[in-house]
Amino acid sequence: MAATRRRTGASGRRRWPRRVLVTLLFVLVLLVGYGAGLYFWADQRLRTTEAFGDDSDRPTGGKGTDWLLVGSDSRADLTPEQRKQLHVGNDGGLNTDTIMILHYGDSGPYLVSIPRDSYVPIPGHGRGKINSAYSMGGAKLLTRTVEQATGLRLDHYAEISFLGLVDVVDSIGGVRICVPDGGLRDEKSGADFDAGCQDMDGVQALQYARARYSDPQGDLGRVKRQRQLVDAIADKALGPSVALPPWKLIPFVRTTLDALTVDPGTGVGALASMGLKVRDLAGTATVPVASEPYVPGAGDVVEWDRDKARRLFTALKDDTAIPTFDSK
Template identity: 50%
Template sequence: MILLLLVLAPVGLLLYYDTTLHRVDALSDYSGRIGNTPGTTWLVVGTDSRADLSQEDKDKLATGDSDGSRTDTIMLAHIPTSGKPMLISIPRDMYVPIPGQGSHKINSAFNSGGAKLLVQTVEQFSGVHIDHYAEIGFGGFDRLVDSVGGVTMCLDHGIRDPKAGLRLKAGCQELDGAQALGLVRTRAFPNADLERVVNQRKFFSALMSKATSPSTLLNPFRVFPFINGATDSFTVDEGDHVWHLAWLAFRLRDPVTTTVPADGDEYTGDGESLIPGPSTEQFFQYVSKGQTVPDELLSGSGGSSLGSS
């Protein structure tokens, strides 16, 4: 009887937490959809949604009071059939065809059509089939970081950005939730968004590493707050489950990280934009075929670095 309880209790908890995930129709079929491609690919989206944030929270996190939900964090988490996982940033200024709307910066797909249009845009742009979808807003992000006791990052230079409520010194330091949110939001760099996506990738990987470390998994005062925070904060596709998120976290502890290459920038009707070209096409050909991407197509060095957990 005791053995049965020991088996059923974790299963019951798993099923309970799965019911608390927020879900959205992100991955339903559409005419001409890209078929299955090798490996497993997630679309991971960070939004500026302030839903459920009190005014005190908004002031603490320096988020402002904008309504609605926009995205400036778009990443592909690609788990190949062999080799290391990849965490791939798609800059929000990448100028791509958006179904039914002509060519625009890629983040406008989410802003105007939500998760479903963004998935369709990314699939048709990349030729890579999206298997899973995960989205997190401002409020959930800081709670996740605090639940694991913060995450250590190393900065080559100090960062000050009043708009993001950020003031960090150079060197290695443990960031709490508010500081971490400021780091992944700030564009206070000479190359602005391109540097920001590097920091976003590195911090996301660092958070996954800390969440799956023994210091978290063996500490009930950390693991349960983290699980509660994750299920409360993430929005996933209707077919995704909490065990999919757990599998993703374990696989992204030490990924290859890169930014989708572009062939320069150009002024468009949407302003200064990154223009895809032959290098972009070559990059996604390797990913869509399940092949290792050559080093010459990888980019995104710099930014913050991961400290010890």
Template identity: 40%
Template sequence: MAQRPGSGDSDEERFNWLYGGSGSPGSPGSEPEPDATRRMPVQPRPQPTSRPAPQPAQRPAPQPVQPPAQPPTQHGRGGRSWRPRPRLRHLVLLLVAWIVFLVAVPIYAWTRVDDVAFAPGGERPDEQPGTTYLLVGSDSREGLTPEQRKEFGTGNAAGQRTDTIMLLHTGSGPNLLMSIPRDSLVEVPDRGTTKINAAYAFGGPKLLVKTIEQNTGIHIDEYVEIGIGGFVGLVDAVGGVEICPEKAMQDPLANLDVEAGCQEADGVTALGYARSRKTYTALGDVQRAQAQREVVSSVGDEVLSPWSVLNPVRYWRLNMAATDTVEFGKGMTPWRAGMWAMAMTRVNGENGLTCGVPIQDLAVNWDPDRAPQMFQAIIDDDTDRIGQGLCSPSGLPKGTTG
């Protein structure tokens, strides 16, 4: 075993002992001993390179903000164009605006209504169940221009008379629309027996109401009056009505010239159809009353049409025409007026009854048996019991002519 050199050994001996060399360090030919420690070659370490001094951080230059891309306005593939979807809140606002319009127009129109004092003084029938409206069509020319008188075929007669008299009863049973021909012979208070339309000419709405109440026993709850010009305006406001004359009708004095069969009629034609006195030769005034109910019912059907509400122009014109040309009795409320208008649309078929007042002859004398039965059914609000024996288009007994 090799001995570790002592402190007295030379540097060369110590070198040889550590690295296994027998000669001087690095001398050629010197071999290490078998158990001597071998010297492994050492790889030189890379020298560190100089690094550049750190530079302060620099912020990137701000980039300009690009505007948002505009949606394409030209048609793309398939011919479709890009459109933004409507927002729900926009639809809600539109719906609210429409509801406000539907409510505001009648309220505004009602501010233009003229009211009429119709309730007579003295003794009247007691209040009765249901509601009975008196509908009067006046043939007064007041307010018509010369051009309108010529167009409507009204002539220049002075004063005012009732061209149409109807009772509309609503209640627990079917609605009943009953015509009272203006030539009906009745007892007019303080005037004796005469035609019923004379009551209006003598004393206006109050005397007419008193005459009807005393001759029928029916209490009149509400009053509605419409003039010639208003009738034309109302028909035109709903876009015309359907009339169904059984034969061709020509009456130059009423500006009427229509063919037989169902057809659309404007306001002037409908007016002539409802008031012509020369073309209804079979039943005279009784037949005219049937035509008047036909036109009134047709107006009601058009008012009830959804188009009268969905079309804002038509809705506006209808409300304005109704309040500009129709006079309501004092005490009529917008709610009651609306009920009257709705009831006028429910007088046909299963919804109601349309009749002439029961008469016994074409001289328009009321039937002494059948007429009181009709009146009592209205007084009792029991229109369900009114059968064909009482309700006929002409008012004559069923099987006679009407």
């Protein structure tokens, strides 16, 4: 009997690696099935818009991948109470509050902010502020304007609204933002923050990112806070507290998909890749500015430093390191 027990024990020990292997394979199958199901569900949920025009009117492609990331100032889906809470007013126009280019390839990833008041040629409309291109011709005119101003051929387009940004931040339980010395207070955006690192919910994050009137740098200061917010969202969303538990990940994915509008060629896989790149930025920059004159009919505008801007966009197109001016 003892010998039998020893044989059984030895056999059990020999079977133990097989049991572990079978268990691991079973878990892997469940994870693959879960992932595939989530991927299919997410891909079907994406909202799209035609964002690019005819190839004949677009720049030649460069190396690497270029995204146009846009934050629209649409108030269409906001109730009067939400407009008051978010300090966005009742303007019926539709411009772009945030315009960024994300580039990655052998070099990067780099996130480049385009000031919304950049004074550039808008095809068919003369010169104007770049953020007005959207209101004149939607995503297609905006991408065409950006491509012609930068010489870059964009590969993907992604847009999010005021309320969408608030919902995304809230879906991950808020973000950690470090406010510079002196704090930040802006009556128009609602920002009221002391200096130091602090947790912000969706409304507070929007107020922080949109503040510009009390900032001596104006729109140029705002684009830095917008990049800071993008980095904070990516860091939190791709961290273990959100990315691993399905009860956290699925609500975040659902909220993000509901908040985004992308071009038809952009799927969930491309969005996931973009999110990972944003979390691991090699550098950030703002298009170099030469002056901020007043233009009759347009107001205060931003004029690019043409030589420095050309060097920046050439580096992006060639997929090489961006110049060091105003980089992170």
